[in-house]
Amino acid sequence: MLPSVEQETDWFKWIPSKANIHLWRTLNNRLATRDNLIKRGVACSSDECPTCLVTVENLDHVFVNCSTAKAINAHMASWVNWWPVNATSVRDLWSVVYEIGDSGRREVGKVIMAAYFWTVWTQRNHKTFRGKCKSDKDVCSDIQFTAYEWIRCRAKFSKPSSWENWICNPVDAVYSACN
Numbered sequence: 001m002l003p004s005v006e007q008e009t010d011w012f013k014w015i016p017s018k019a020n021i022h023l024w025r026t027l028n029n030r031l032a033t034r035d036n037l038i039k040r041g042v043a044c045s046s047d048e049c050p051t052c053l054v055t056v057e058n059l060d061h062v063f064v065n066c067s068t069a070k071a072i073n074a075h076m077a078s079w080v081n082w083w084p085v086n087a088t089s090v091r092d093l094w095s096v097v098y099e100i101g102d103s104g105r106r107e108v109g110k111v112i113m114a115a116y117f118w119t120v121w122t123q124r125n126h127k128t129f130r131g132k133c134k135s136d137k138d139v140c141s142d143i144q145f146t147a148y149e150w151i152r153c154r155a156k157f158s159k160p161s162s163w164e165n166w167i168c169n170p171v172d173a174v175y176s177a178c179n
């Protein structure tokens with residue numbers, strides 16, 4: 001029997017396979033957060049968030065409620081006006097992409113959100129296993145660059161018109177290029 005899936009996701013062709021799988025695992029709480037590891041009987045030195053050290057690490061804490069996540073979210077909100085800076089869960093974050101304009105622009109939003117999940121989790125792993133992490137602003141820059149590169153390398157027709165336009169307004173940068 002396969003486990004029932006709570007949140008279905010599509011396979012996004014603008015996102016690499018590893019990031020599509022990561023997105024599915026994120027939306028279905030299948031990442032190796034400390035609460036999930038402990039639930040499965042894996043011995044952990046602590047259940048605390050390795051970044052802030054103040055509370056149990058779970059999915060929503062990593063991406064939304066940790067002080068580091070809040071700071072990164074604030075940078076994201078200053079980049080794109082649709083970013084749900086007051087989201088309280090991963091599901092809240094993801095649901096906002098379905099409210100973005102037309103279906104084409106929505107795809108760009110999904111790529112940016114997938115790049116957010118990918119990059120924040122990568123930083124979490126660097127902090128957990130190497131004890132170091134980048135500044136919140138640099139993480140936001142990594143998200144911008146990652147999403148830009150995914151679309152630039154993988155989209156056939158819709159590509160960002162330029163890096164400058166992408167930084168100014170990523171959704172319109174992709175669609176002004178092909179309109």
Ligand SMILES: [Zn+2]
Pocket residue numbers: 049050051052053054055061065066067068
């Ligand atoms: Zn934390």
